Amino acid sequence: MDVLIVVATAAEAGRLSGLPLPARVVVCGVGPVAAALATQAALLRGPSPDLVISAGIGGAYVHPSGVEVGAAAVASEMRYGDLGAWNGKDFLTFDDLGLSVFPDSPNLGAPPLAPNPGRFLAWAGSAALASRLGLACGPFITVSGVTGSNEQAQAQLARVPGALIEGMEGAGVAQAAALHGVPCTEIRGASNLVGPRDRDSWQIGAALGALRAALESVLEMLAEEEWAADA
Numbered sequence: 602m603d604v605l606i607v608v609a610t611a612a613e614a615g616r617l618s619g620l621p622l623p624a625r626v627v628v629c630g631v632g633p634v635a636a637a638l639a640t641q642a643a644l645l646r647g648p649s650p651d652l653v654i655s656a657g658i659g660g661a662y663v664h665p666s667g668v669e670v671g672a673a674a675v676a677s678e679m680r681y682g683d684l685g686a687w688n689g690k691d692f693l694t695f696d697d698l699g700l701s702v703f704p705d706s707p708n709l710g711a712p713p714l715a716p717n718p719g720r721f722l723a724w725a726g727s728a729a730l731a732s733r734l735g736l737a738c739g740p741f742i743t744v745s746g747v748t749g750s751n752e753q754a755q756a757q758l759a760r761v762p763g764a765l766i767e768g769m770e771g772a773g774v775a776q777a778a779a780l781h782g783v784p785c786t787e788i789r790g791a792s793n794l795v796g797p798r799d800r801d802s803w804q805i806g807a808a809l810g811a812l813r814a815a816l817e818s819v820l821e822m823l824a825e826e827e828w829a830a831d832a
């Protein structure tokens with residue numbers, strides 16, 4: 602199975618060097634727009650992979666089934682967390698706004714897509730893969746600005762119950778992959794808790810170590826024949 606791994610930074614790519622092939626690593630830059638554009642460019646350049654993985658470090662949402670800092674997790678869905686409209690203190694999502702229908706444009710040259718551009722289901726094998734690796738699997742949220750307060754974190758959790766990880770690229774990568782009809786998932790190592798900014802507490806080394814270990818296992822498993830049918 603040919604896998605395209607999209608990371609935001611050179612530091613993340615450096616920690617993944619020497620991963621078992623066949624996997625290509627693309628550095629996309631930070632944020633969902635950079636991620637979508639770079640993924641799109643890589644997919645247009647080809648060759649087309651069987652699976653795209655958005656990978657990196659991320660923040661862990663704090664709740665009883667949340668993941669610990671230093672652990673990796675796998676996405677069940679990739680969802681934009683701040684794409685919508687504010688109504689006072691209330692946030693209106695694309696669903697609320699009636700913007701959840703992806704334009705069925707013949708000019709895109711792609712088949713009709715998942716109907717909600719704010720939310721992308723992860724590759725069908727994601728949960729099984731996570732289970733075999735002993736990793737948590739749940740919704741991941743993609744934001745344009747890192748959450749910086751407990752109020753913001755709780756509001757995100759109220760909109761997406763059970764959300765595990767916050768990052769800044771996953772939904773952008775997933776949207777580009779969906780346009781190409783390629784399955785996508787997201788795997789992140791938790792470097793920090795989502796909440797008030799406490800940069801000194803970030804455990805980037807541990808998060809990158811967990812990410813690398815997870816991706817090594819994922820690529821080994823994907824090399825097994827049974828997974829090809831899910832992609």
Ligand SMILES: O=C(O)c1cccc(C(=O)CC[C@H]2O[C@@H](n3cnc4c(=O)[nH]cnc43)[C@H](O)[C@@H]2O)c1
Pocket residue numbers: 609610631632657658659660661744746747748767768769770792793794795798800
């Ligand atoms: O606040 C700072 O001083 C600061 C310094 C360097 C980098 C940052 C970032 O926010 C890096 C964002 C980068 O890492 C991912 N990431 C990691 N933790 C989170 C999070 O809690 N919420 C959202 N994104 C996170 C993200 O995917 C970016 O690629 C801050």
